[in-house]
Amino acid sequence: MPRQPVRTADAPAAIGPYSQAVRAGATVFLSGQIPLDPATGELVPGDLAAQARRAFDNLRAVCQAAGGSLDDIARVGLYLTDLSQFAVVNSVMAEYFSEPYPARSTIEVSALPKGAQFEVDAVMVLD
Numbered sequence: 355m356p357r358q359p360v361r362t363a364d365a366p367a368a369i370g371p372y373s374q375a376v377r378a379g380a381t382v383f384l385s386g387q388i389p390l391d392p393a394t395g396e397l398v399p400g401d402l403a404a405q406a407r408r409a410f411d412n413l414r415a416v417c418q419a420a421g422g423s424l425d426d427i428a429r430v431g432l433y434l435t436d437l438s439q440f441a442v443v444n445s446v447m448a449e450y451f452s453e454p455y456p457a458r459s460t461i462e463v464s465a466l467p468k469g470a471q472f473e474v475d476a477v478m479v480l481d
Contacts, residue, residue, distance in 0.1 A: 355379050362419035365412040366390035369467065374416045375478075382420045382478040386433070387412040388470040397468050402439050405472045406446040413474055414450070424450055426478045429457040433473040437462035443472060 360375035365387065368374060375384045389398045389405035390412070398408040414424050432443060440460060456476070466473050 360416060360420040362415050364392055364415035364419070366392050366395060369395075375420055377420055377480075380480045382417075382422065382480065384413060384416050384420075384427075384476040384478060386431075386473045386475040387416070388467055388473045390468065390470075397470060402434075402436075402442045402471050403446050405470060406443050406474075407449070409470075409472055409474050410446065410450045413476060417476075417478055420478065420480070422478050422480050425452075426480055427451070427456045427476045428479045429477045430459075431475045432458065432460040433463050433466060433475075434460070435463060435466060435471050439471070 355378050358377040359373040360377060360382065362374065365374055372385055375382050387409045389408035390396065391398050392412065398404055417423055417426065434440065434443060
């Protein structure tokens with residue numbers, strides 16, 4: 355099955371040798387999104403909630419470029435540099451997703467690109 359890259363200017367460009375997302379059949383694998391402003395490529399100012407919102411906005415833009423939406427996401431991966439702040443991210447995620455919620459993993463990491471506090475990746479399944 356051929357892989358089809360997904361690209362959009364409404365989310366930050368890849369900062370390495372990867373695609374924003376790759377579609378294989380009906381499945382779209384979305385690369386990690388950190389809280390970068392797509393227009394400037396810079397980390398958004400603000401607290402963890404602001405960073406999480408920007409990352410989810412970026413994820414939504416890539417979903418739309420692939421022909422889907424956040425409602426089509428089957429699984430998300432959340433990465434935080436401070437797991438004690440999980441409640442903040444959980445609250446923001448509830449602004450973007452509704453039941454039935456996607457499957458999820460949440461992992462504390464020692465660092466993220468560009469000094470971000472949060473990153474999200476996902477798997478989306480389209481009809």
